[in-house]
Structures are given as structure tokens and as C-alpha cells.
Amino acid sequence: MTQLAAPPHPFDVAVELDSFDAGRFHGHTDPAYANMVGPFGGITAATLLRAVMQHPECLGEPLSLTVNFAGPIADGPYDVSAYPTRTNRATQHWNVELTQDGAVTTTATAVFGVRRQTWSSTEITPPTAPAADSIAPQSFPDAIAWARNYDIRFVEGSIPAPEDGTAGEQPNSTTTLWVRDTPPRPLDFPALTALCDVFYPRVFLRLGRYLPAGTISLTVYFHADSASIAAQSDNAVLGTARTQRFGNGYFDQSAEIWGRDGALLATTHQLVYFKA
Amino acid sequence: MTQLAAPPHPFDVAVELDSFDAGRFHGHTDPAYANMVGPFGGITAATLLRAVMQHPECLGEPLSLTVNFAGPIADGPYDVSAYPTRTNRATQHWNVELTQDGAVTTTATAVFGVRRQTWSSTEITPPTAPAADSIAPQSFPDAIAWARNYDIRFVEGSIPAPEDGTAGEQPNSTTTLWVRDTPPRPLDFPALTALCDVFYPRVFLRLGRYLPAGTISLTVYFHADSASIAAQSDNAVLGTARTQRFGNGYFDQSAEIWGRDGALLATTHQLVYFKA
Numbered sequence: 001m002t003q004l005a006a007p008p009h010p011f012d013v014a015v016e017l018d019s020f021d022a023g024r025f026h027g028h029t030d031p032a033y034a035n036m037v038g039p040f041g042g043i044t045a046a047t048l049l050r051a052v053m054q055h056p057e058c059l060g061e062p063l064s065l066t067v068n069f070a071g072p073i074a075d076g077p078y079d080v081s082a083y084p085t086r087t088n089r090a091t092q093h094w095n096v097e098l099t100q101d102g103a104v105t106t107t108a109t110a111v112f113g114v115r116r117q118t119w120s121s122t123e124i125t126p127p128t129a130p131a132a133d134s135i136a137p138q139s140f141p142d143a144i145a146w147a148r149n150y151d152i153r154f155v156e157g158s159i160p161a162p163e164d165g166t167a168g169e170q171p172n173s174t175t176t177l178w179v180r181d182t183p184p185r186p187l188d189f190p191a192l193t194a195l196c197d198v199f200y201p202r203v204f205l206r207l208g209r210y211l212p213a214g215t216i217s218l219t220v221y222f223h224a225d226s227a228s229i230a231a232q233s234d235n236a237v238l239g240t241a242r243t244q245r246f247g248n249g250y251f252d253q254s255a256e257i258w259g260r261d262g263a264l265l266a267t268t269h270q271l272v273y274f275k276a
Numbered sequence: 277m278t279q280l281a282a283p284p285h286p287f288d289v290a291v292e293l294d295s296f297d298a299g300r301f302h303g304h305t306d307p308a309y310a311n312m313v314g315p316f317g318g319i320t321a322a323t324l325l326r327a328v329m330q331h332p333e334c335l336g337e338p339l340s341l342t343v344n345f346a347g348p349i350a351d352g353p354y355d356v357s358a359y360p361t362r363t364n365r366a367t368q369h370w371n372v373e374l375t376q377d378g379a380v381t382t383t384a385t386a387v388f389g390v391r392r393q394t395w396s397s398t399e400i401t402p403p404t405a406p407a408a409d410s411i412a413p414q415s416f417p418d419a420i421a422w423a424r425n426y427d428i429r430f431v432e433g434s435i436p437a438p439e440d441g442t443a444g445e446q447p448n449s450t451t452t453l454w455v456r457d458t459p460p461r462p463l464d465f466p467a468l469t470a471l472c473d474v475f476y477p478r479v480f481l482r483l484g485r486y487l488p489a490g491t492i493s494l495t496v497y498f499h500a501d502s503a504s505i506a507a508q509s510d511n512a513v514l515g516t517a518r519t520q521r522f523g524n525g526y527f528d529q530s531a532e533i534w535g536r537d538g539a540l541l542a543t544t545h546q547l548v549y550f551k552a
Contacts, residue, residue: 085383118551119552244399248393
């Protein structure tokens with residue numbers, strides 16, 4: 001009797017890297033995770049984290065990741081290189097680069113490390129939200145292909161729909177949402193990384209319309225260890241994001257990703273350019 | 277008649293770099309900015325930003341900076357290399373590295389860019405604080421040499437003094453303070469960068485005692501342009517910092533640096549290790 005293997009999850013297809021040399025990988029953009037221009041930033045960030053995790057010298061778990069979106073990624077193949085800049089007893093530092101035809105499109109640094117039990121305290125609290133099941137999922141405009149791989153249910157600050165005449169300027173940039181991969185997929189570090197970029201540009205919400213905007217630099221601090229991430233299974237996580245300052249063509253965004261039982265899985269920050 | 281030039285400010289001495297090749301510099305640790313182990317992280321971050329600013333190919337102003345403290349910096353000379361990974365029309369991306377005897381101690385990425393006037397909005401508000409002049413400056417323990425170069429006046433969350441028996445566990449990690457260089461020095465991007473690291477480790481405040489702790493990764497988002505920074509002159513700025521989560525040997529810190537007239541100069545985030 002033939003056992004048919006389940007097809008891989010679209011996320012795993014999108015972040016797949018083939019190692020062809022020590023710390024060097026071939027990858028390929030995936031139309032399923034395309035954004036309006038180039039790939040969804042979250043899938044690129046997840047791919048670069050995965051390059052480190054696939055490296056034979058990788059030690060420990062992700063602690064922090066910074067991804068700089070230096071230039072557009074064209075549809076098609078790309079190369080990723082990852083190398084440890086320094087390995088300590090408990091932490092390891094990495095440089096990562098994504099190139100196409102020899103031109104750098106994306107750079108990243110990552111810190112991995114060993115976690116051990118210590119005194120702990122979560123000082124902030126998750127946003128108040130009704131159960132995910134009680135909110136209808138929201139579909140995104142067709143041009144945002146990647147959003148079809150996520151079940152997104154807005155608690156606050158839904159994506160504006162200017163064509164409905166319902167959108168307009170808002171005084172507050174906060175979006176809170178439930179999100180999980182669709183089809184459901186157990187959470188891991190790369191998937192959590194991608195979720196950190198799932199919030200649409202805050203300037204859309206403030207101005208009530210779409211305009212050119214893109215992440216320049218994204219940082220993720222991983223608070224969850226691998227056991228805590230595994231405990232999330234394929235449940236929706238609760239995310240909340242807001243901007244502190246918009247001005248001179250740029251804005252920041254800070255966000256939190258919360259898991260079951262009030263576990264703060266990640267805090268994440270980004271700087272975004274916009275044209276208004 | 278002989279005109280004696282004013283001696284350079286200690287900050288400028290500490291961040292001085294001598295270029296010896298394209299994008300390559302010699303520097304030297306400065307005992308005036310020493311921390312308990314190695315230099316003050318803020319002075320290292322400022323030095324790496326300055327390497328980019330001194331590079332003949334540098335375009336625009338700092339937008340974001342991420343510094344990874346990979347290993348200890350020994351007292352003595354060091355080398356810094358900085359190179360642009362990609363230059364666009366409006367933004368430029370950089371990799372920076374600090375080495376000693378060929379070993380990497382610190383890596384950084386920076387994004388520089390052109391600012392242009394756009395719609396702007398500061399969504400957060402500065403913390404409530406009495407005037408800097410109404411608060412006495414606080415001296416730090418002698419082992420923290422770098423703090424003698426700053427006039428620091430705590431509004432909230434002063435550095436614990438366990439020897440006085442006044443410290444103890446606190447439920448909140450927030451520190452708010454007025455700070456300026458001493459002697460006074462007009463603000464610029466490197467000095468603002470250093471100020472982003474002026475908050476002592478939040479775990480000291482929560483646990484009411486000193487313990488081993490050090491920044492692993494520091495990110496700064498520069499909201500101020502050079503005109504706004506120049507307008508600060510040598511006035512004290514208002515900073516506030518707090519942690520979102522402590523656990524498994526690490527914690528994050530997010531902070532804001534506010535200038536005159538409610539100008540948000542920078543938001544900054546870091547991940548810190550601790551032993552408790």
C-alpha cells in the first residue's frame with residue numbers, strides 16, 4: 001500500500017533554501033507570498049532566519065534578528081549567504097545577505113543563544129480582545145497575495161476600504177488582530193518572524209488610504225523559547241502594532257505578538273518609508 | 277597674539293577615528309567612557325555611526341542603526357570597517373564591523389537616507405517631568421566611569437543604592453531622566469546615539485540590585501533630522517525607558533528620547549542578557 005506524504009505547507013515551500021556550499025544557499029521567490037512589489041517582507045525575514053538555522057555551525061535559538069530591506073527583490077531565484085561573525089559560549093552572532101545577480105537586496109544580522117531558566121516577568125499585558133472565533137476573517141485586496149496565507153481577524157484598526165467610503169483619517173495607528181497561517185501550521189521561529197511583519201503599513205490606517213510604503217529595517221526580539229513556541233501549536237496568536245512617530249517620509253512601528261496563556265512570544269520594531 | 281583653540285570635548289575624543297584606507301579606520305578605547313567591563317555601549321554605537329558619517333561615499337542622514345555587541349572590547353586600539361552594501365536614490369545601507377586583533381567584537385548595520393517634508397504626526401506624548409533644573413544631578417558608582425560625562429537627573433526609576441538599604445524589588449522597570457553631556461556639548465547624531473544607551477540595565481531597577489548584564493543588540497530609529505537636532509543645542513533631553521519582558525536570561529528595553537518643544541528625537545530598542 002502506498003502512503004502519500006502530505007504536501008508541504010505553503011510557508012515551508014516559500015522559505016525553502018538549498019544549501020550548495022558552507023553557509024551559501026539558493027532560494028526562489030514564491031508567487032504565493034508576493035506583495036504589491038516583490039515578496040512579503042515577513043517571508044524574506046523568515047527565509048534569512050532559516051538560513052542561519054540551517055547552517056551546520058548554528059548554536060542555540062534565535063534571540064534577535066534585524067533585517068534591512070535594501071532594495072527590491074525581483075521575482076525569481078536568489079542567493080543567501082550566512083556566516084557567524086563571532087561564536088561565544090552562550091551566544092552566536094551572524095551576518096546574512098540576500099543577493100540577486102550579485103547585487104545585495106537584503107542584509108540581516110542575527111543573534112542566537114542558549115536560554116536558561118531565570119527570574120522572569122512580563123511587565124506589559126496583552127490587549128483586550130474577544131475570542132478569535134467570534135470575529136470574521138478579513139480578506140485583503142487581491143494584489144496582496146501573501147495575505148491569502150493568513151487567517152487575519154481584526155480586533156481594532158482594520159485595513160481601510162476607501163472604495164467603500166468608510167475609511168478616513170484616524171487619530172490612532174493601533175491595529176490589533178488575531179492571526180494564524182492558513183492552512184493551519186504549528187508555530188516555529190521562522191513562522192513567528194513572518195508574523196511580526198503581518199501588520200499593514202500604519203500610515204494607511206492614519207490617512208485612511210493606500211500609498212507607497214515599505215519596510216526599511218525590521219527587528220525582532222524573540223522572548224519565547226522553542227518549548228513555548230511548540231506549545232502554541234497552530235492556534236491563532238494575538239498581535240498589536242502602533243506607530244510612535246510619522247514624519248519626513250518615515251515612520252516607526254512597534255508591535256507585540258502574544259500566544260496562549262498570556263505568553264509574550266516576540267516584540268518587534270520597524271522603520272518604514274512612505275510617500276504622502 | 278596666540279589664539280588657543282578650545283580643547284576638544286571628551287565625547288569627540290572618545291569617538292575619534294583615523295581613516296587609513298577607504299572605509300577603514302583606527303580607533304582607541306577611552307578610559308573616560310569605560311563601563312564596568314569594556315567601553316560604554318553608547319560610545320561604541322556612536323563610534324560605528326561616525327565611521328559611516330566619515331565615509332566619503334556617505335549619503336544623507338542616519339535613519340536607523342543596529343549594533344550587535346558580539347564580544348568584549350579590550351582596552352586599547354581597534355579597527356573599524358564600514359562599507360555601503362547598497363546605494364539607492366534616497367537610501368543607503370551599510371555594514372560596519374569593529375575588530376581587535378582580527379576578532380570581531382561588534383557588528384552593525386545602518387540605513388542612511390534623504391529626508392523630505394511630508395505629513396507628520398507624533399502619536400505618543402513625552403512623559404510628565406518637572407524642569408531639569410529643579411532636580412539634583414545623580415552621581416553613579418565610581419566603576420561606571422562613562423556616567424561622569426553625563427549630567428543625569430532622574431525623574432523616576434533612579435539607579436538603586438542597595439548599600440543605603442533603600443533599594444528593593446520594584447514592580448515597574450520605567451526610568452525617566454533628563455540627560456545632557458557634561459561639559460555641555462551641542463547635540464549631533466553620534467551624541468544622540470550614545471544617549472540612547474544611557475539607561476542602566478532595567479533588571480537592576482526591578483530587582484533592586486546590581487548583577488551581570490549587558491546589551492546584546494541595540495537599535496536606534498532617528499526621527500529627528502539634522503536641523504531638529506541642531507535646534508536642541510546643548511540642552512538636556514528627556515529620556516524614558518522600560519522593559520516589556522524579562523525571562524530566560526534576557527530582557528528587552530524600549531526607550532524614547534525627547535527634545536525641546538515635544539520633538540521625539542529617537543526611539544530605541546535593545547535586547548540585554550542578565551544573570552540572576
